Amino acid sequence: MWAAYQGDALSVELLLKHGANPNTRDDAGLAPLHWAVVRGNKVCIRRLFEKGAEIHAKDNEGRTARDMAVELKSLGAWKRALEEGGFSEDGTKRKKPLSERNTKLAVFFVPTLFLYMMFTTLTILPWYTGMILAMAEFFGMHHIVTRVLLNKSTYTESVTSSPYFSGIIFGSMVWVGFAWVTRPLQQTESHAFAHLIFALSFGLCAYNFFRAMTLDPGTCPAPTSDAELKSIIEDLASEGRLNGQTFCIQCMARKPLRSKHCRICDKCVARSDHHCPWVWNCIGVNNHRQFIIFVTTLVIGIILFDYLTWAYFFSIEGTPALSPTCFLPASICNLSATDMFLFAVAAWATLQLIWTIVLLASQYLQIARQMTTLEVSNLGRYGFMGGRGGSLTTQMGHRHTHAHSLQGDSEDALSGEATPTGGHPHGHGHAHRHTSGCSTGFLMQLLGFDRFTSGKAANGLARAGHATNPFNVGIVGNCRDFWTRGRELGVEYERLYEVPVEGFREARRRHEREDGEENGIGRKGQGLRQKLLMGLGIGGPRRGGYEPVSQV
Structure with a gap:
């Protein structure tokens, strides 16, 4: 009850996870749900709903938690908690039209169907009506996914935790491949080498997309007892x-x-980088390489597809009749009149090229510096790669930030500092921030740029080049460590708890010398011992700028 009153969502979640009764009462008949309403923290309210808190429970004065929410002006937080938790106004769980498994399958494949409808609409209708109808179809797709399949009336965490955005990537790949096979491949035989490279890029892109999506990102071990x-x-x-x-x-x-x-x-x-809704998974030590290959081959594939599309259009003899209503340059009007389906697919793919190039460049720069997206963000926000070590709230890997003060959970709210009226202070950024009140913020969140541009996180990019980094072993060593999953440093990131006093490079050399002096230890034993020693961080607890000294 005290945690619910304080708005301490972390403690509430922890207590509920370990068997605390959500319907316990105090002497006044108040349940934890009543106290959560007093504070107005929607996260606490939602967690209690999800764990079976009785919504119609009354205190000794006959007031339900909703009655108190109206009285204390925290009804907005109450309604949002119900909405995001998937509950109706009367507290009953809203049912989805399909089972959980079938819902995920439908959400994943619906974008493929709607992308085809949009490309076909642009093909069979004049551009001025086709564009309007195609946009309506896109919003219809979003409505079906969010309002029907996921049964959510607003953009919530359940949307990014669903395969919706990865389904958009999958559908885009399907129709790019279809357009390539049925058009450029059939008529541009003189570009055989470009076709070969595109086919290899397409295959690698699809394979590593599904690998990044299905691989365990690197779950850290938990105590066994x-x-x-x-x-x-x-x-x-x-x-x-x-x-x-x-x-x-x-x-x-x-x-x-x-x-x-x-x-x-x-x-x-x-070695968490970020949670990526486009691959429906976290990006960590186990699937970061697959993610990089996926994005790299995606960029290469789009460039080659645009090149082959251009070659295809120029291989067609004759000039089609141009629409008198086309206000675009004559060359573009000519291309769209020749094959609007291919032109629309190429334009859609090229649109993705803009943000993927920026994403890819930032990823390679961070790899060369032995940093992750999370660490760059922490560097800007807190001045240290490891973040603010003394705060339990900063360990959480996903936050909501909304344009309106009553539309989200702030870091303070999660740590128990929400205002009694349900309003929350502004301002904290994180990878993939949600901004339902601002279309620009929503777009930045989807593209992953918010972790570089939000608040103080933007300073991380400027400071990354000269920040103290105990993991940095030079550009070549950093790249080798990334592609070998820690072999360059001799660590297992799932069990890396300390940084050696002398640094990773010197510690590795010392261990190699010690192992070389011992007889009867084979190469396999040497590698195992080195991994264990480095994983345990034998040599001292100093982290060399990874976190504030006061937190060591």
């Missing part, structure tokens, strides 16, 4: 380092360096 958990907590507490950076209260496990707890995936991810 209560005794092990107790030992971890006691050790961290005795060292004065029991904080949100070293321990995850959601997983109840020690957090490795460079890891992050993702609220969508509900797990700690080793």
Whole structure:
């Protein structure tokens, strides 16, 4: 009850996760739901709903939690908690038209159908009516996914946690491949080499897209027993380092360096980069390479597809009759009149090229600097790659930020500092921020640019080049470490808890010398011992600028 009154969503979630009764009462007959309404924190209210809190429970004065919400002017938070939790006004769970499995399948494949409808609409209708109808079809797709299949009236976390955006990528790949096979491939035989490279890029892109989507991103291990958990907590507490950076209260496990707890995936991810709705997965140590190959081949494939499309149009003899209503340059009007379906697919693919190039460039720059997107953001927000170690709220891997003060959870709200009226202070940024009140913010969130441009996070890019980084071993070494999953540093990121005093490079050399002096230890044993030593961080606890000194 005290956690609900304080608006401490982390503590409420933790207590409920470990069996706390959401319907317990105090002497006044108030349940935790009543106290959550007093504070006006919609996250606490939603968590209590999801764990079976009785919505019509009355206190000794006959007031329900909703009655108190009206009285205390926190009805907005109450309604949003019901909406985002999938509940109706009377507290009953809204039913989806399909089962959970079939809903995910439908959400994934619906964009493929609607993209075909949009491209076909542009083909059979004049541009001025085709554009309007195609836009209506796009919004119709969004409505069917959010309002019908997911049964959500607003853009919520459930949309980004669904395969909706990955379905858009899949549908785009399907129709790009279809357009290529049925048009340029049939008529531009003189560009055989370009076709070969495009086919290889397309195959690698599709393969690594599904690999990035289905691979475990690098789940951090959890204690196997209560005794092990107790030992971890006691050790961290005795060292004065029991904080949100070293321990995850959601997983109840020690957090490795460079890891992050993702609220969508509900797990700690080793060497976490960000949660990407376009691949419906977190990007971490296990699938980051596949993600990079996917984006790289996507960029190459789009460029080659545009080139082959251009060659196809120029291979067609004769000039089609141009529409007198086409106000675009004559060359573009000519292309659209020749084959509008191919032109529309190429234009759609080229639109994706703009943001994917920026994303790819930033990813390669971060790899060369041995940094992740999360660490660049932390560097700008807190001045340290590891974030603000003393705050348990900063360990959470996903946040909501809304344009209106009554439309979201701030970092303060999650930590128990929401205002009594339900309003929340502005301002915190994170990878993939939600901004329902601003279309620009919504677009930036979808494209992943918000983690570079939101608030102080933008400073991270400027500071990344000269920031102290204990993992940096030079451009070549950093790239080798990325593509070998930590072999260059000799670490296992899922179990990396300390940075050696002398640094990774010197520690590795020392371990190699020590292993070389010992007889009877083969190469396999040497590699295993090195991994164990580096994973445990033998040599000292100093983190060399990774986190504030006061948090070490």
